[in-house]
Amino acid sequence: MIEIDRLSVVFGGIHALNRVTVTLMAPxxxxxxxxxxxxxxxxxxxxxFVRPAEGSVRMDGLELxxxxxxxRARAGLRRSFQREQVVDEMSVEDNVxxxxxxxxxxRAERARLLDRALDYCGLTAxxxxxxxxxxxxxxxxxxxARTIVGSPQLVLLDEPGxxxxxxxxxxxxxxIAGIHAFAGAQTLLIDHDVELIxxxxxxxxxxxxxxxxxAGPTADVLRDARVRAxxxxxxxxTA
Amino acid sequence: xxxxIHLPTAPSALSASAVLPVAAAERxxxxxxxxxxxxxxxxxxxxxxxxxxxxxATGVMIYSLTAMSIAVLYRRLGLVSLTxxxxxxxxxxxxxxxxxxxxxxxxxxxxxxxLGAGLAGTALAWPALxxxxxxxxxxxxxxxxxxxxxxxxxxxxxxxxxxxxxxxxAVAFMPRPWIALSDQAYFVYCCGIVALGYALIGWHEATxxxxxxAMIRRSEAAxxxxxxxxxxxxxxxxxxxxxxxxxxxxxxxxxxxxLDARSFPAAxxxxxxxxxxxGGAWHWYGxxxxxxxxRLAPAxxxxxxxxxxxxxxxxxxxxxxxxxxxxxxxxxxxxGLLDRLARRGSQG
Ligand SMILES: Nc1ncnc2c1ncn2[C@@H]1O[C@H](COP(=O)(O)OP(=O)(O)OP(=O)(O)O)[C@@H](O)[C@H]1O
Ligand SMILES: [Mg+2]
Numbered sequence: 001m002i003e004i005d006r007l008s009v010v011f012g013g014i015h016a017l018n019r020v021t022v023t024l025m026a027p028x029x030x031x032x033x034x035x036x037x038x039x040x041x042x043x044x045x046x047x048x049f050v051r052p053a054e055g056s057v058r059m060d061g062l063e064l065x066x067x068x069x070x071x072r073a074r075a076g077l078r079r080s081f082q083r084e085q086v087v088d089e090m091s092v093e094d095n096v097x098x099x100x101x102x103x104x105x106x107r108a109e110r111a112r113l114l115d116r117a118l119d120y121c122g123l124t125a126x127x128x129x130x131x132x133x134x135x136x137x138x139x140x141x142x143x144x145a146r147t148i149v150g151s152p153q154l155v156l157l158d159e160p161g162x163x164x165x166x167x168x169x170x171x172x173x174x175x176i177a178g179i180h181a182f183a184g185a186q187t188l189l190i191d192h193d194v195e196l197i198x199x200x201x202x203x204x205x206x207x208x209x210x211x212x213x214x215a216g217p218t219a220d221v222l223r224d225a226r227v228r229a230x231x232x233x234x235x236x237x238t239a
Numbered sequence: 240x241x242x243x244i245h246l247p248t249a250p251s252a253l254s255a256s257a258v259l260p261v262a263a264a265e266r267x268x269x270x271x272x273x274x275x276x277x278x279x280x281x282x283x284x285x286x287x288x289x290x291x292x293x294x295x296a297t298g299v300m301i302y303s304l305t306a307m308s309i310a311v312l313y314r315r316l317g318l319v320s321l322t323x324x325x326x327x328x329x330x331x332x333x334x335x336x337x338x339x340x341x342x343x344x345x346x347x348x349x350x351x352x353x354l355g356a357g358l359a360g361t362a363l364a365w366p367a368l369x370x371x372x373x374x375x376x377x378x379x380x381x382x383x384x385x386x387x388x389x390x391x392x393x394x395x396x397x398x399x400x401x402x403x404x405x406x407x408x409a410v411a412f413m414p415r416p417w418i419a420l421s422d423q424a425y426f427v428y429c430c431g432i433v434a435l436g437y438a439l440i441g442w443h444e445a446t447x448x449x450x451x452x453a454m455i456r457r458s459e460a461a462x463x464x465x466x467x468x469x470x471x472x473x474x475x476x477x478x479x480x481x482x483x484x485x486x487x488x489x490x491x492x493x494x495x496x497x498l499d500a501r502s503f504p505a506a507x508x509x510x511x512x513x514x515x516x517x518g519g520a521w522h523w524y525g526x527x528x529x530x531x532x533x534r535l536a537p538a539x540x541x542x543x544x545x546x547x548x549x550x551x552x553x554x555x556x557x558x559x560x561x562x563x564x565x566x567x568x569x570x571x572x573x574x575g576l577l578d579r580l581a582r583r584g585s586q587g
Contacts, residue, residue, distance in 0.1 A: 085458055085464075094453075
């Protein structure tokens with residue numbers, strides 16, 4: 001469960017987030033909104049890269065804002081980035097193994113968790129390849145494997161479907177939908193692909209100019225008049 | 240050289256793999272061929288070289304440790320340190336102090352020298368946590384300058400009394416390790432330590448530290464998001480780098496059996512950094528090439544009747560060439576060549 005209370009972020013005069021208060025409990029929650037709405041900023045506050053002007057963030061009762069970013073990761077907060085952050089010079093498995101490094105585990109347990117995550121993301125065949133040889137989809141999957149290996153509590157995904165083909169998004173959809181069953185973790189998913197959000201997110205929150213304009217069951221939210229206005233506006237803008 | 244230091248201080252622009260396709264040969268920066276080559280050198284050089292060239296070769300070995308210690312910091316964390324000759328001096332000071340003061344075995348002194356310089360290296364991590372690029376390079380350069388002043392005041396221990404151990408008269412020479420008393424044996428000894436240095440770096444890069452550094456290099460945000468404690472890993476990198484430079488300083492003290500405070504100016508740190516880039520920070524043999532340029536090239540010029548300082552002009556040109564056309568240095572070019580040969584061999 002994620003409890004956000006009066007969260008505000010200010011970047012020199014711009015309110016990137018403006019008093020956002022929301023509680024997220026669904027296994028997979030979506031975050032949507034037009035470009036510059038504050039979606040990435042929201043994740044950045046959760047992972048500790050952006051310090052909010054006010055507010056509090058709790059993950060299963062744990063006050064996150066008190067912890068440095070790496071400690072949040074060790075507490076089970078995982079994320080992927082809008083610009084994927086796979087290391088080219090490392091093998092796929094090392095790219096994932098790095099998450100388990102700071103965690104105290106037996107050698108056998110470490111190997112088992114790694115195998116399981118690679119298998120779940122369909123990377124077993126390429127696990128020893130250097131990441132530079134991967135295609136865009138495999139790179140996204142490598143980053144996803146990083147977020148689910150071990151025992152994550154909360155997985156934050158920032159536009160994981162960007163730049164993928166229709167078929168690849170379908171694979172991605174299955175992987176994301178299964179995270180809760182696979183690792184018991186709650187997921188927050190940012191994406192501009194409303195079909196993907198509809199397919200995997202039980203709940204969705206909508207941001208616009210840093211304000212929370214709707215939150216609740218995905219179907220209801222997408223029917224909301226304000227949300228439709230914002231989204232139609234965005235689609236005109238981007239099309 | 241000082242006018243050029245702004246060139247190598249943009250490591251991300253120079254060496255990011257996005258700029259150049261990574262050569263396929265460059266899989267692990269340290270590999271078995273390093274030990275093979277060192278083994279061959281350890282046998283061949285003492286047989287072939289006279290006293291003069293043996294001295295030069297020993298210098299090459301010692302400075303290749305320094306170059307590899309600079310390279311690991313640059314390669315893994317993208318950090319420019321212009322202070323490694325000063326760190327060698329720290330290691331050398333500790334080794335001389337212990338040898339003259341306590342008669343402890345050379346290996347113990349060497350280890351302590353490494354640890355002492357490693358500690359000094361971690362002090363440099365402090366500014367490195369706050370700044371990067373040119374600013375960090377300048378801070379490390381100032382640290383090297385401060386060291387040069389300090390050591391000129393204190394001098395290196397030479398068997399005297401007191402805490403500093405400096406004697407004005409009756410200067411004593413530090414004994415070499417008993418298994419490596421002759422110049423030949425000492426060269427082989429240095430080869431062995433260089434091999435250990437490669438092993439230490441290789442081990443770091445292949446394990447947890449290497450993965451953490453690689454993440455930091457990708458981006459600090461990405462590193463933090465997978466639980467890497469960026470501060471700790473940077474300090475760790477500096478400690479390892481300082482340790483190796485300190486070992487090099489200790490070996491230098493053992494080679495000469497004393498150290499002269501005047502031979503540790505800040506400019507030498509800049510020079511050895513520049514040569515590390517020219518030699519190539521991304522392949523294990525880059526360090527050997529850098530050290531050969533630093534010690535061997537001037538000796539060859541001198542031998543040919545040319546002023547050895549002419550090498551510095553050549554180094555300046557080589558640095559510009561490296562920065563403009565070969566960000567992975569001479570070693571990178573050799574690796575590319577070997578790669579092409581191997582491909583041709585497998586085709587034909
Ligand atoms: N580090 C920063 N410094 C200053 N302004 C920032 C910073 N990060 C984000 N912003 C601004 O905050 C606002 C929200 O940006 P954010 O990246 O969170 O949007 P987003 O919803 O993720 O958009 P997109 O869909 O394009 O990814 C934008 O106006 C952006 O320019
Ligand atoms: Mg974004």
